Amino acid sequence: MQQGRMAGVRDQAVALLNEVKMTGETSAKVDLLKSLMELVLHRDPSSLLPEFVPYLMELQTETGSPIRKYLAEMIEGIGTQHVDFVPIMVPVLLALLRDSAPAVARRAVTSGSNIFRIVLEQVALQGVYSGQVERRLLDCWNWMTFFKDAVYSLAFQHGNDGIRLLAVKFVESTILLFTPDPSGSLPNQQSSDGSSKGFNMAWVAGGHPVLDANALGQEASKSLGLLLNQLRAPEASSLPCLVAIVIINSLAGIAKRRPSMFGRILPVLLALAPNCEPIQGSQIASVVHELKSAFLSLLKSNQPGALPWRDRLVAALRSMNMGDVADQTIRQLERALRVAERNRTAKDVRVSAKERVPPQVSTSQVSTIQITTSVPVDPSLRKRPLPQENGSQQSTDFDELSGKRSRHDALPNTAQIEATPAISNGTGNVMANTAVFGDHSIAPLISAIATLLAQGERGANSVQILIDTLTPDILTEIVIANMVHLPNSPQFYPSVNPAANWGQVNLPHSGPAEIAVNSFTAPPMETAAASQPYPPPLDPSRDLRKDPRRMEARPAGPSEGVTALLIPKLEVETNVVLAAGLSGATAQAGASLNLESTSNAPTNLRDPRATFHLQANNRQGGPSPIQVKQEPKQEPIEAEHLGNSDPALPLSPPPQTGISLAQVPLPAITLQPLTGEQGAALSTASLVRILENHKTIAAAGGADLRIALLARLVAQSYEDTESLKVLQKHVLADYHAHKGHELGLHVLYQLFADHACSDVDQPTSTSAAYDQFLLSLAQGLRDKISAGDKSLSRLLGEAPAVPMTTLKLVEELCNPASGADSSKSEHVTAGLTALWSLILQRPPTRDTCLKMALKCTVHESDDTRAKAIRLVANKLYPLNFVAQSIEDFATASLLSVVDHQSGDAAERETIEEDNSGKTELTNGDQRTSNGAAPMDVTVDEEAHQPTTTARTSEVTLSEAQRCMSLFFALCTKKHALLRQLFQVYGRSPKAVKQAVHRHIPILFRTIGSSSQELLQLIADPPTGSEYLLLQVLHTLTDGTEPSKELISTVKTLYDVKSQDATYLIPVLSSLSKDEVTPIFPRLVDLSSDKFQAALARILQGSAHTGPALTPAEVLIALHGIDPHKDAVPLKKVMDACSTCLQQRTVFTQQVLAKVLNQLVEQTPLPLLFMRTVIQAVNSFPSLESFVMEILSRLVSKQIWKLPKLWMGFLKCAHQTMPKSFHVLLQLPTAQLEDALKGFPSLKEPLAAHADQPSVRPTVPRSSLVLLGLSQDTPAVLEAAPVGQEPSAETPKQ
Amino acid sequence: MKLRHAMVCASNQNRSMEAHALLQKQGLDVSSYGTGTNVKLPGPSAREPNVYQFGTPYRQMLEDLKNKDPELYKRNGLLQMLKRNSGVKESPQRWQDNAADGAFDVVFTFEERVFDMVIDDLENRETKLLKLALVINLDVKDNHEEAAIGGKLALDLCQRLEMAEAWEDEIDDIISRFEKQHRRRLMYTIRFY
Structure with missing residues (x-):
């Protein structure tokens, strides 16, 4: 049905396309194309696009420019969603770029730009994730490079301004795309940077099979040079104001987003101040204004690279009479800076207050912590009125960020190390903790840094130097080691995080971790400024000085974090272990993508560039959620180990790490062993999270691998039925979008393979899991089934084995309970379709399935039966390997009603027959599955059980129909079967005959009168089938011209076999006069009603030749019959005459007059002449005078010499x-x-x-x-x- | 070609609404916005303006002012203006919150400060469509008489743009001719949606 609908859509689309071609009016064409696009792109893209894209591309030759413009739009629509078509469409797009109509060219630039970005992103992602780029995508990329070059040429040459604008914009966007974004967005992250839309060249910085980051960077640099040249004399002199504005705007945008280019861009822009002299044009004022706003926005942007330029920017603005605005901006910036400074101090103070938490607190005293923290008793807190905790604090801190940021930029300090995105996650990663502390090599370093930090601002500079000398690997480890200090509760973050980074905190970096590490010199994220263990440089409180040790310790475990951590306890554990075990690199790489770290790991193994990433994963956590349960056991050892190593550290203020561990009862928390339930709940939850992330993976091109890994993961933990259930739920939630089929199959194969490999002696738990999973998947699909959905058939067709339980399900589908509502009919369809595909694709189950299908063909429900019969007769019967079984079944079922048997007896018979053969097959199947118990159960035990339906001895009509329908359907396919029908017809009970009669019209009209088998049958009908034969002949001739073969066959039948003119009646109308005349006496000899029928046919004739005999000829022929010679009783002839004359409308008085006129001339006069005359004059009294004439002619013919006629004459005379x-x-x-x-x-x-x-x-x-x-x-x-x-x-x- | 126009002033009351009403009457596709933080209407004195939130229906403001001082507000024309406005649309809209209204082809501002705010705002939006937006400024004093003149000028220019085959290709010409004819200076720039 779905196919039907889709075909309908296709037809519609074809119709629309034709209409487009036929329509002359441009706007109408565009409207039609829009509807067409709707169908092609949104209704059924997968099947329609390949067909229609070439046709659509032909539209480039259309004369109406709106059509070509819309073509460009369509190309965008298709290209951005279906990259596969890019190679076909880009040549067209290139042609459109050179279109004579500017609007078309403009649209082409826009379309191409968007496709360009999509393609680039896909190429990059695929390369990053799978280490290679598919050929087709590479093809797309090559085409897009052509496109890029074409647009570049438009951007730098003088032509149409409107096109140039867009081309310049495209150049800008490619420059941005081709250079790494220092604000560091990673795959999956939608950055706020509009033009790059989340894509960042930094992704491929580590190496990419296709994209060479360096080369692209150089290209970007070259393009930038070209753009800049436009603004320099002499180029600028011919630059239209419009273009100048856009170029200035683009350059400012680039400078803002790519600080590395600041130094190249600004001099050129500054050279334009104050009056944009090189540029000439009427609208120079607008250009100047644009320049001003560019300067202002650069000034405000507060890029670190902009700082050296600040003075020159201000000077330039002054020269443009914007001095006051510039000053105002500067003032704002400075004020913000001061505010930030103040707030920071305030926070430090608050921190110092918090660290009053008793250091000896341990897990058992959790409640005490809460109390202590929630009651601020510290006097310093009262002294300094602070904004309230958390909530309102948050808002205050948002305001301070710009100032704070600038300060950090100006004086890069240790905050940068700590602020690398790596730490910003805050899941309190215990696993990371243990892993890192297992590595002693960095411990001295950490303590050294801590020492330096403790010295405040001065030490910070040294730390900076130290860090610069470290290799990224070691630096990463230090960062990771420090992550333990991150608070666990995300709600702590707003209070310490700049708002700008908020998004990144929630969705921190994932993917290649080297970015995070390598780019820490880039604008830092002041993630945990407050938790930095160095004393605040300004205005430290008295407490801090008094006890610097505590001060340091404090930030490591902010009490808010602890509180959130511990309450409720179980939840905390969940959090911790989840974070630790599942997403090993969560802290590093963030929640969003990192959940896939488990599935990514193997990928990365193949990808040398990702080694670091992997390393991070391995170091930090168990790569698989299955291991989660074991983790806690390792904890105590690690913790102990830590404690031991602490004293070994150099004399210095105790390293932050040690203290934090001592004070914050994190490790203690994780010591709680998980109960089995908790473990299961955790792994389930983690699985759910993995599953929910499918979209990102699909976008990255790793969907296939993900599915394979997921399947393996789930299958391995098959004992945990929960995980299978979770997966199943996910799959069924959106079967198509979630690639449910692929995923399900992977799991099934995995389970099946496990089962095949497993020991035969072991309990077949995999087998059970397999059965259960397949069954429940099938059930789920069944419940969601929509018309035409082939999912179920596909699943069953491709699953490694189909056990009986699942087949049962299919059988139930096909046999809905009686009285079920009509919606079940879709189930029947689905079930039958599934059976069909099973029969086709799975020889071992073939017989079982066939049997089920056949059972449906005698189903009580008409609907089910009709569907099943269609399937069996149309789809299955043509298959050689099942044809005989079908035929046998149909015949048996036919015979069952014919011979008064109960239908089931026949069924039983065939089933038993089948089973004998099947057992062998089963054995064969068993052998192939490596000795394991057969999963494909092919013997249907229940089928042996005779259905105990009470049968009446009489076959009812509906019963007969039920059992015979299949046979009739088969007859249309194989005409030879008809003979059987004819043979049994004679002995059939009445109901069966009725059923046959009902079917005859449809059946034989389908077969047609030229079927050789049928003709043979007609020529030689079995005895007892005469009536049936007649019916058939009537059907065949009813309303249609019988074929020549049929006529000749019937004549043969008449001539050779039966001499029964009855058979001739149906074909009479097609016979000529010469043919009818010889047999006419035989027709007269038939019973009255048959003669009437014959008469009607004769008179009716065929459309081509007209009636075989006219009414007059009929009467004359009647009179010409010689009772003796023709062996027709006179009585019959008389009756025939009467019959004719009764039809007054046919045998009118004119006809009669003509007949009588002719007859009276005959010598000898026909025997019945006078009788007819009398009848004629009786019927039509107006004929009297005509009859008198006849009579007088008879007188002249001496009628009295013929005694019989003479009597008639007198009678007539008397009457008249x-x-x-x-x-x-x-x-x-x-x-x-x-x-x-x-x-x-x-x-x-x-x-x-x-x-x-x-x-x-x-x-x-x-x-x-x-x-x-x-x-x-x-x-x-x-x-x-x-x-x-x-x-x-x-x-x- | 059918362009989408946006008329923008500070409070979406006088200048932008005058132009909105006029363009709408001429069958152009037009919307209007204000860039201010709030909607401000003159009050009894310069220090006591009537301040409303964007989104407050004009009708509600009308009732409010009627209750406060019908004489004053009738005299300074506010009541008539609000009445006109309520016939054009429901309530004042803020430019910065109009992302959902889609891309405009022409954004017409009536004050350089507003012009800059619009540019600034567009700058901060994501460029997705690569669709050109022409931002034009025409300085118009914020009083009823000037607003009426400004509205007519805006209409004239928008009609010229509308008539152009492609304004992108002839914008400098269009603006120059306009400036020459009306002896008014314009400022324009291009932004991308």
């Missing part, structure tokens, strides 16, 4: 008196006398008639005598001696 008087008077006297003798009543009126003066003279004298009108005429006596007596008797008047 008085009109017949003058005919009677024409008779010779002797015959008149005869007539009067037969009908004495005639005499008197006849005499009266003859006596009329006008008549009398014409009457022969002898006749007058006979009538008693004249007496003495000897002639009369001579002529009619016999007539005397009657005349004598006649009383004279």
Whole structure:
């Protein structure tokens, strides 16, 4: 059904495309194209796009520019969503760039720009994640490079301004794309930097199979040079103001986002001040204004690179009469700086207050901590009124960030180390902790740094120097080691984090960790400024001086963090272990992507560039959630170990790490062993998180690998049915979007493989898990099934094995409980489709499935049965390997009703037959699955059980139909089966016959009258099937012209076999007059109703030749029948005549007159002539005078010589008196006398008639005598001696 | 070509609404905004302005002022203005919050300060569509008479832009001709949505 709908969509699309071609009007075309796009791109892109894209590309030759413009738009729509088509479309796009209509070219630039970015991003991601770039994508990239070059040429040459604007913008965006973004967004992160849209060249900095970061950077630099040149004399002199504005704006944007380019851009811009002299144009004021706002925004942007330029910027602004604004800006910046400074101090003080938490607090005293912290008893806190804790503090700190940032930029200090994104996560990574502290090599370094930091500002500078000398690896370790000091509760963050970095804190860096480490010289993130263990440089409180040791310790474990950590306890544990075990690098790489660290790890193994990343993972945590449960056990050792190593550290203020561990009861918390339930809950939760991240992975091109890993992961922990359930839920939540099919199959194969490898003796738990998973997946699919959804069939078709339980499910699908609502019909369809694909694809299950399908073909529900029959007859029957079984079943089921058996008996028979063969198959299957218990259970035990339905001895009509439908359907496919039907027809009970009769019209119209098998059957019908044959003939000829073969076959049948003209009736209308005439007597010989039917056919004739016989010819033929010669009883002929004459509308009086006219000329006269005359005159009294004429002709033909006719003549004359008087008077006297003798009543009126003066003279004298009108005429006596007596008797008047 | 216009002043009351009403009457696709933090209307004295939030219906302001001092506000034309405004749209809208309204082709401001704020705001938005936006400033004093003139000028310029085959290619010309004809200086720039 889905296919049908899709086909419908395609038809619609084709129709639209044709309409587009036919329509002349441009706007109408565009509208049509929009509808077409809707269909092609949104309704069914996967199947329609490949077909339609080439057609759409042909539109480039359209004359209407709006159409070409819309083409560019379509290219964007398709290209951004389906990169595969880029190679086809970009050539068109390139052509559109050179389009004569500027609007088209503009749109082409825009479209291409967007596609460019998408392609670049995909190429980068794929390279980063999989270490290689697929060929097709590479192809796209190459095309986009062509496009880029084409647009570049537009940007730097004089032509259409509007196009140039966009081209310049494109150059800007490529410069931004090709250079690393120091604000450091990583894959998956949507940065606020609009033009780069989350993509950062830094991703590929570590190496990429296709993209060479250096080369691209150089290219960007070159493009920048070209842009800058535009603003220099002499180029600038011919620069339109519009373009100048855009270039200035672009350059300012680049400078702001890429501080490294500041030094190149600013001199050029500054050279333009104050009046933009090199540029000439009417709108120079606007250009100047643009320059001003560029300067201002650069001044405000507060880039570290901008600092040296600040004075020159201000000077330039002054020269442009913007001095006051510049000063104001500077003042604002400075004020912000001061505010930041103050706030920072305040925070330090607050920190010092907090560190009053008793250091000896341990896990068992958690509640005490809370109390202590929530009741601020410290006097210093009261002395310095601070903004309230957390909540309101947050807002205050947002305000201070700009100032703080600038200060850090100016005086880079240790904060930068600590502030590298790596630490900013705050999940309190215990695993990281243990791992790092296992490594002694860095311990001295850490303590050294701590010592330096303790010295405040002065020491900070030294730390900076120290850090510069460290290798990234060691630095990373130091950072990681310090991560333990991060508070666990994210809500602590707002209070210490600049708002600008907030997003990054929530979604911290993931992916290649080297970025985070290598780029720490870039603008830092003042993540944990407050928790830095160095004394605040300004205004330290008295307490701090008094006890610097405590001061340092304090920030390591902010009490808010602790509080959040411990309450509730279980949750904390969950947090900790989750963070530790699942996302080993969470702290480093962040929640969003890092959940995939487990699945990424193997990828990275193959990718040398990612070694560092991997290292980080391994170091920090267990790579797989399965290991989570074991982690806590390692804890005590590590903690102990730590404690031991502490005293060994050099004499100095105790290193922050040690203190923090002592004071913050973190390790103690993690010592809690997890209960089995907790462990399970954790691994489930972690699995859920992994699953939820599918989109990002898919975007990165690693979906396939992810699926494989996930499947392995889940399958390995099959004992944990929960994880299977979770996966199953995920898969079913959105089967298609979640790649449910692929994922499910992977899991199934994994389980299956495990099972195959497992020991035969062991309990077949994998097998059970396999069965259960497949079954529940199938059930889930069933519940979600929509019309035409093939998911279930695909799943069953491709799963490694299909156990009986699942087949049962399919069977249930196909056999909905009676009375089920109509929505179940989709289930039936799905079930049958599944059966079909199983039969096709899984030979071992073939017979079982076929049996199920066949069972459905005799299902009680009409709907189910119809569907099943369609499947079996149309799809399965043509398959050689099942055809015979189907035929056998159908035949058996037919015979069951024919022979009064119960239908199930027949079924049972076939099933049992099947089973014998099947057991062998099962064995074979077993062997292939390596001796393991067969998962493909092919023997349907239940099928042996006879269904115990009470049967009435009489077969009902519906029962007959139920069992015979399949057979009929097969007959249409294999006509030879018809013979069987004909053979059994004769002995069938009435209901069966009725069922057959009902089916005949459809069946035989489908088969048609030219089927060879059917014709043979007709030529030689089995005995007992005569009625059926007739029905068939009627059906075949009803309303249609029977084929020549059929006619000749029927004639043969008539001639050779039966001599029963009945068979001829159906084809009569197609016979010619010459053919009908010889058989006409045979038709007359049929029973009256059959003759009537024949008559109708004869008269009706065929459309081509007209009626075989006209009504007149029919009557003449009737009269021509010789009862003796033709062996037709006269009675039949008479009846036939009567039948004809009853049809007054056909056999009209004209027809009769014509017939009589012809008949009367015949010699000898037909036997029934007079009878017909009498009947005619009875039917049509108006024929009387015509009949009189006939009668007088008969008189002249001496009718009295034919005794039979003579009687009729007299009868007729008698009936038609008085009109017949003058005919009677024409008779010779002797015959008149005869007539009067037969009908004495005639005499008197006849005499009266003859006596009329006008008549009398014409009457022969002898006749007058006979009538008693004249007496003495000897002639009369001579002529009619016999007539005397009657005349004598006649009383004279 | 059908362009989308945005009229922008500080409070989305007088100048932008005058132009909005006029352009709308001429069948142009137009919206209007203010760039201020609040909507400010003159009060009894310069130090006591009436301040409303953006989004407060004009009708509500009208009722409010009527209740406060119908005589004063009738005299200085505020009531009539608010009445006109309420016929054009429901309530004043803030430029900085209009991201959902989609990309405009032409953004017309009536004050350089507003012009700068619009530019600044556009600068801070994400460039996604690569769609050109022409930002034009025409300085107009914030009183009813000047606003009426400013509105007509805005209409004239917008109609010229609308008539152009592609304003991108002839904007310098269009603006120069406009300046010459009306003896008013314009400022413009280009931004990308």
